[in-house]
Amino acid sequence: MGTHESEAAAVVASIRSDVAKKKANKAYPDELMMRLRTELALHVDDEPLDALADVNPAKPVVNRLPGVGPVIVFVKKVIRRTVAWYVIPIVGDQNRFNRRAAAELRNVARAMADEDRAWRRRASDPPFDAKLEKGRDTILGAWGKFVAHHVKSEGSDVGIVGANGDAVEGALAKLQGYIRRDGNPCQTLQAWREESLDLLVAFGITRYLQPNVLLSFVDVAMERLRPGGTLLLDAAVPTHDTLPSAMDPLMQRWMGPDAVHTLLVNRGVEISVVELGKQDGVRWSGVAVTRLGR
Amino acid sequence: MKLTFVVPRYGPHIVGGAETLCREYAERLARRANCQVTVLSTCAVNHFVWENELAPGETMEAGVRVVRYPVTFTKDIGLVGDLERRIADGYALSASDEHAWLVSTGYSDPMMDGIEAAAVTSDALLFMPYLFASTVYGARIAPDRSIIVPCLHDESYARFGAIGETLQEAAGLICNSGGEADLVEKLFPAMTRPMVVGAGFDIDPNDGEDGSAAAPSSPTISYAGRRERGKNWELLVEWTQLHNQILAPDDAVTLVTMGGGRVQLSPAAAQLVVDRGSVSEAERQQQFATSTAVAQLSLNESFSYVLPQAWLARTPVVVHANCPVTVGFCQESGGGLWVASAEEYSDALVRLSNDSDLRTRLGRAGRSHVEAHYSWDVVIDRLLAAIKALVS
Numbered sequence: 144m145g146t147h148e149s150e151a152a153a154v155v156a157s158i159r160s161d162v163a164k165k166k167a168n169k170a171y172p173d174e175l176m177m178r179l180r181t182e183l184a185l186h187v188d189d190e191p192l193d194a195l196a197d198v199n200p201a202k203p204v205v206n207r208l209p210g211v212g213p214v215i216v217f218v219k220k221v222i223r224r225t226v227a228w229y230v231i232p233i234v235g236d237q238n239r240f241n242r243r244a245a246a247e248l249r250n251v252a253r254a255m256a257d258e259d260r261a262w263r264r265r266a267s268d269p270p271f272d273a274k275l276e277k278g279r280d281t282i283l284g285a286w287g288k289f290v291a292h293h294v295k296s297e298g299s300d301v302g303i304v305g306a307n308g309d310a311v312e313g314a315l316a317k318l319q320g321y322i323r324r325d326g327n328p329c330q331t332l333q334a335w336r337e338e339s340l341d342l343l344v345a346f347g348i349t350r351y352l353q354p355n356v357l358l359s360f361v362d363v364a365m366e367r368l369r370p371g372g373t374l375l376l377d378a379a380v381p382t383h384d385t386l387p388s389a390m391d392p393l394m395q396r397w398m399g400p401d402a403v404h405t406l407l408v409n410r411g412v413e414i415s416v417v418e419l420g421k422q423d424g425v426r427w428s429g430v431a432v433t434r435l436g437r
Numbered sequence: 438m439k440l441t442f443v444v445p446r447y448g449p450h451i452v453g454g455a456e457t458l459c460r461e462y463a464e465r466l467a468r469r470a471n472c473q474v475t476v477l478s479t480c481a482v483n484h485f486v487w488e489n490e491l492a493p494g495e496t497m498e499a500g501v502r503v504v505r506y507p508v509t510f511t512k513d514i515g516l517v518g519d520l521e522r523r524i525a526d527g528y529a530l531s532a533s534d535e536h537a538w539l540v541s542t543g544y545s546d547p548m549m550d551g552i553e554a555a556a557v558t559s560d561a562l563l564f565m566p567y568l569f570a571s572t573v574y575g576a577r578i579a580p581d582r583s584i585i586v587p588c589l590h591d592e593s594y595a596r597f598g599a600i601g602e603t604l605q606e607a608a609g610l611i612c613n614s615g616g617e618a619d620l621v622e623k624l625f626p627a628m629t630r631p632m633v634v635g636a637g638f639d640i641d642p643n644d645g646e647d648g649s650a651a652a653p654s655s656p657t658i659s660y661a662g663r664r665e666r667g668k669n670w671e672l673l674v675e676w677t678q679l680h681n682q683i684l685a686p687d688d689a690v691t692l693v694t695m696g697g698g699r700v701q702l703s704p705a706a707a708q709l710v711v712d713r714g715s716v717s718e719a720e721r722q723q724q725f726a727t728s729t730a731v732a733q734l735s736l737n738e739s740f741s742y743v744l745p746q747a748w749l750a751r752t753p754v755v756v757h758a759n760c761p762v763t764v765g766f767c768q769e770s771g772g773g774l775w776v777a778s779a780e781e782y783s784d785a786l787v788r789l790s791n792d793s794d795l796r797t798r799l800g801r802a803g804r805s806h807v808e809a810h811y812s813w814d815v816v817i818d819r820l821l822a823a824i825k826a827l828v829s
Contacts, residue, residue: 150771154785
């Protein structure tokens with residue numbers, strides 16, 4: 144086996160040597176070299192920022208040359224000691240700056256996360272799952288039955304999947320042969336098969352999710368839809384006089400159709416807005432997000 | 438010997454390298470005359486949502502006593518998303534945030550009680566893998582008889598303070614490869630070097646040295662596994678594109694990929710890649726046997742099953758030079774080449790495509806290594822010896 148081991152290592156060494164020679168002879172196109180240094184560069188250093196903050200001024204001094212190696216090491220150590228009075232304070236200054244910068248960056252990240260949380264959910268709010276029990280958060284939501292009837296009346300054989308905490312609608316869905324699953328919409332959706340749905344009605348979702356979670360939700364939804372399938376979200380169109388009375392106290396924010404459109408416009412999907420009607424003084428729109436590539 | 442495995446998800450339908458390895462260990466140990474094996478697990482199947490999908494309680498599965506407990510902590514997806522973002526940005530989490538993240542990985546209160554009870558009756562508790570509540574909290578209950586098979590990757594989670602505490606308090610660690618043991622030494626310098634056991638393979642004794650490995654009809658590079666960024670799948674496609682289009686168009690190769698799920702390819706990559714999707718084990722081995730090489734550029738490997746699988750088909754591998762585990766395998770076996778750049782990757786492909794003797798020698802060296810060190814009997818003997826050494 145020793146022969147094979149050394150053969151593999153020898154081939155690797157030969158490859159490296161050939162590549163080094165070609166680079167020296169500028170055998171590779173400039174455009175390629177630029178791409179390799181930039182977009183294809185591999186980042187393997189994922190140590191936490193804090194772990195990288197402290198620079199060690201004393202690097203190990205090693206030389207394995209037989210005979211002169213120990214002498215070279217001794218000389219280098221003497222040089223290191225000679226300049227230590229000058230180098231070590233500079234490294235100390237650098238380390239103080241690094242630690243402070245890392246701490247400041249950590250504070251900024253915390254502040255941003257707090258900011259996000261502040262308009263997402265208050266600590267005193269009931270947990271997310273508690274809201275599900277009231278039937279507000281649904282994958283095929285409070286209007287799912289309506290959509291299902293509408294789709295069926297059009298003569299379509301589109302499969303419909305529903306999730307709702309509402310017992311009456313659940314029973315109806317069962318009677319009508321729909322599949323119904325209760326639970327957190329993101330979790331329920333994540334567990335679903337990929338490319339298995341034609342239509343996904345996700346009402347009562349947008350206003351509870353922070354934008355990055357909504358984007359994740361839409362990405363997961365797109366994976367679960369067949370090409371050409373549609374995710375239908377709802378979005379309120381509030382006005383100043385109707386907003387306060389219609390505002391659900393558990394809502395995190397209003398997400399109007401324009402906001403949903405802006406959020407999703409660069410996700411590689413087709414977006415269209417449809418009117419759904421008025422309820423409790425609030426005009427509701429539907430945002431149809433269609434997966435491309437039928 | 439009474440052995441208890443603790444793993445967050447268990448069963449033949451569970452997808453995951455560590456979970457599969459745990460089941461193999463448990464079932465093969467249970468077949469040994471002097472071993473009684475119990476597995477403690479949760480009712481969860483999906484490690485994203487941790488819903489209790491399997492029935493709680495005790496069953497016998499392939500000779501192994503399996504006890505499943507319900508997950509009792511509901512994952513807050515929003516909070517975990519926030520923490521993930523901070524981890525991805527390179528920030529260390531506070532102890533409380535680490536806890537919030539860890540309990541969201543299928544924590545089960547009754548399972549902790551089960552571990553406490555099993556610690557009294559078992560000679561050793563084996564926890565797999567490192568990054569779950571069942572290991573991080575479970576191994577602290579009886580650390581003197583807790584052995585962790587961490588399946589460690591060089592990733593941010595491995596630097597959690599809570600994980601370091603658990604690993605260092607345990608009776609010992611068993612790693613899957615020398616490269617993984619090196620990583621443990623790098624991250625936890627105070628620890629003694631872990632023992633190395635690894636996974637085993639069923640080797641067909643009739644499949645001799647002069648077997649039927651077919652010569653590739655045209656240069657083909659094969660890849661099997663998850664086609665995702667974490668496995669450097671995109672880098673493999675990019676480097677192969679560069680090889681075909683710029684670096685060595687005269688020695689262009691076809692990239693054949695296999696794996697579950699859906700793969701999205703750019704139009705340019707679609708011309709290069711033949712994606713076979715999910716294939717059977719036999720189909721995969723046939724594909725490997727008729728390939729110029731099997732490529733695995735992932736940096737996050739604690740064992741990498743695909744390398745021994747390629748070698749069993751007598752096909753050499755090409756791995757990334759920055760992955761200590763896969764490079765270590767190639768150095769130990771002589772069954773593959775390690776490359777650090779697109780240029781080196783291309784050069785390796787040219788040599789392997791044009792030198793069938795080199796390809797054959799490397800492939801045979803890899804197979805000999807697997808036969809000598811990774812047959813299941815050898816691996817289970819090694820595992821039992823390691824367990825006895827660590828808890829004695």
